[in-house]
Amino acid sequence: MANPIPNLFRVPELKEKILFTLFILLIYRFGAHITVPGVDVGILRQQFGALQGGILGIYDMFVGGGLSRATIFALGIMPYISASIMFQLLAAMLPTVEKLQKEGEEGRKKLTQWTRYVTVLLAVIQGFSYAAFLTSTGAIRNPGAAFNLTTTVALTVGAIFVMWLGEQITERGIGNGMSLMIFFSIIEGFPAAVARTWESFVADQIQIGAIVGLVVILVGITAAVVAMTMASRKIPVQIPRKVVGRGRIREGQKSFVPLRINSAGVMPIIFAQSFIVVPGTIAQFAGETGGWLDLISDLFQPGTVYYICYALLIIFFTYFYTAIIFNPVDLSENLKKQGAFIPGVKPGARTAEYIDRVLTRVTLPGSTYLALVALVPFWIFALFNIQTFFFGGTALLIVVGVGLDTVQQAQQHLLLRHYDGFMKKGRVKMRGRSQYS
Numbered sequence: 048m049a050n051p052i053p054n055l056f057r058v059p060e061l062k063e064k065i066l067f068t069l070f071i072l073l074i075y076r077f078g079a080h081i082t083v084p085g086v087d088v089g090i091l092r093q094q095f096g097a098l099q100g101g102i103l104g105i106y107d108m109f110v111g112g113g114l115s116r117a118t119i120f121a122l123g124i125m126p127y128i129s130a131s132i133m134f135q136l137l138a139a140m141l142p143t144v145e146k147l148q149k150e151g152e153e154g155r156k157k158l159t160q161w162t163r164y165v166t167v168l169l170a171v172i173q174g175f176s177y178a179a180f181l182t183s184t185g186a187i188r189n190p191g192a193a194f195n196l197t198t199t200v201a202l203t204v205g206a207i208f209v210m211w212l213g214e215q216i217t218e219r220g221i222g223n224g225m226s227l228m229i230f231f232s233i234i235e236g237f238p239a240a241v242a243r244t245w246e247s248f249v250a251d252q253i254q255i256g257a258i259v260g261l262v263v264i265l266v267g268i269t270a271a272v273v274a275m276t277m278a279s280r281k282i283p284v285q286i287p288r289k290v291v292g293r294g295r296i297r298e299g300q301k302s303f304v305p306l307r308i309n310s311a312g313v314m315p316i317i318f319a320q321s322f323i324v325v326p327g328t329i330a331q332f333a334g335e336t337g338g339w340l341d342l343i344s345d346l347f348q349p350g351t352v353y354y355i356c357y358a359l360l361i362i363f364f365t366y367f368y369t370a371i372i373f374n375p376v377d378l379s380e381n382l383k384k385q386g387a388f389i390p391g392v393k394p395g396a397r398t399a400e401y402i403d404r405v406l407t408r409v410t411l412p413g414s415t416y417l418a419l420v421a422l423v424p425f426w427i428f429a430l431f432n433i434q435t436f437f438f439g440g441t442a443l444l445i446v447v448g449v450g451l452d453t454v455q456q457a458q459q460h461l462l463l464r465h466y467d468g469f470m471k472k473g474r475v476k477m478r479g480r481s482q483y484s
Contacts, residue, residue: 061221061460068220071212072231078120078205079113079232083181083198086117091186108442111232117181119205122173124228127210130165131225132314134158139371166210167203174202221460222453230449233442257432264427268420272447275416279305280409282402286387302387306406308413310373313444315364315414316421320441323357354425358418365414366407375402420444 056062082088095107095115107114110123138144147154178198182190209228216224247253281303379399388394392401420443 058461061457064219064221064460065457068216068222068227071216071220071224072227075120075209075212075228076111076231076235078208079111079118079123079235080116081119083117083119083121083201085188085194085197086181087186087188088116091115091117091181091184094184094186108236109229109232111235113232114177117186119201120209121177122170122202122206122209123232124206124209124213124225126169126173126206127162127166127213128225128229129169130162133165134162136371163210167207170203170206171199174199174206177202221456222449226445226449227453229445233446253432261427268423268427269443269447272420272443273451275308275413276444276447276451278308280308280405281305282405283390284382284387285390286385304378304382304402306402306409308409309417310406310410310413311365311368311417312448313441314368315361315417316441316444318364318368319357319360319421322360323353354422358422361418361421362414365417366410369406369410373406375399375406378402417444 056065092115106125109125110121113121113123134144138148144158147158175195178195181187181198182194187194213224213228216222216227244253244258248255248258282305284302284304286300286302376399379395379402382388382398383394389398389401392398421441424443
């Protein structure tokens with residue numbers, strides 16, 4: 048079990064899950080190259096190049112270049128992700144949504160249904176907005192109401208189909224379908240970027256020392272991201288001895304509650320990016336020349352002010368999002384119901400205060416780490432003067448997080464299969480079970 052990779056296709060169930068997942072992802076990537084009718088892709092890509100650093104550029108990365116090619120899957124899985132985040136945030140503000148989250152399977156089914164409805168609504172709004180954007184670029188052969196209607200319908204249907212594909216991976220494949228789609232959308236452009244880098248090297252535009260140094264630093268950063276993604280602060284928990292059943296005594300147990308160093312994941316970077324590009328986007332659409340909007344836009348170009356504001360926004364949103372997704376009071380109540388306690392801390396309010404204090408402390412290095420991961424790629428690519436590709440902090444965190452989660456699920460399947468085979472060989476007999484019942 049030390050190296051499970053050779054065993055992945057030896058287990059029939061796991062093999063079927065992997066092949067099914069790859070098949071669905073193949074369909075997704077195929078649809079991501081079918082262009083919406085009536086669009087001149089060449090003109091669109093020229094116009095889109097100036098927007099790569101803004102919100103549209105970030106969105107385009109998440110959908111594998113679908114926006115810059117105007118494909119039927121241009122919206123990707125993002126409307127569903129946006130709807131899911133919306134309900135996650137509403138749970139902290141609306142008691143009705145919070146109650147549904149705690150109702151178990153039925154509550155989750157209802158929330159999933161609501162999320163689907165909101166996904167359709169967001170897809171219609173985003174599809175119509177994107178159709179209007181396409182018209183403004185001059186890349187449409189026959190602009191008008193007919194084009195807006197057909198494009199909106201095509202993009203909405205594409206988003207719904209992508210949502211269905213993601214759910215199929217989650218239910219019948221391996222890994223989280225939504226996350227895997229973003230994962231493959233991000234890495235889809237990596238081979239082409241490597242090819243461009245090689246062409247620049249052959250043309251003597253990039254030195255071999257710069258490429259080697261870049262690769263070494265990127266490998267080191269990736270290793271650091273993996274370590275920090277898996278890092279956690281373990282709070283010890285004691286479960287006391289108690290009498291169960293017919294006089295049987297269950298011995299006390301020692302366990303722990305892991306608090307992730309990076310509980311918020313990649314969301315603080317996404318929120319910070321959305322805010323940091325607002326000044327430049329407003330100035331671009333306002334079209335002002337030499338005014339105060341241009342001054343603000345220049346300040347928020349990559350530089351000292353940009354980096355400081357970006358880092359502060361990431362730290363703020365890390366605390367904000369962690370406070371939304373992690374409730375120390377609920378954790379304290381669950382421990383109290385189980386009869387468990389933290390040694391040296393009274394159950395109830397004191398336990399909640401203790402967990403909140405520890406969480407606040409571990410979130411500081413976590414937020415600082417997120418800020419560094421987001422900013423270091425800017426400095427690295429500027430240092431080595433390599434512009435053929437850019438692998439930002441957001442993409443790196445998503446790729447590492449989704450990759451680790453998928454590998455862990457594959458390992459769990461292998462472990463379950465291992466123990467199942469162990470039981471079937473008859474080495475463990477269930478006879479005599481009635482003696483202890």
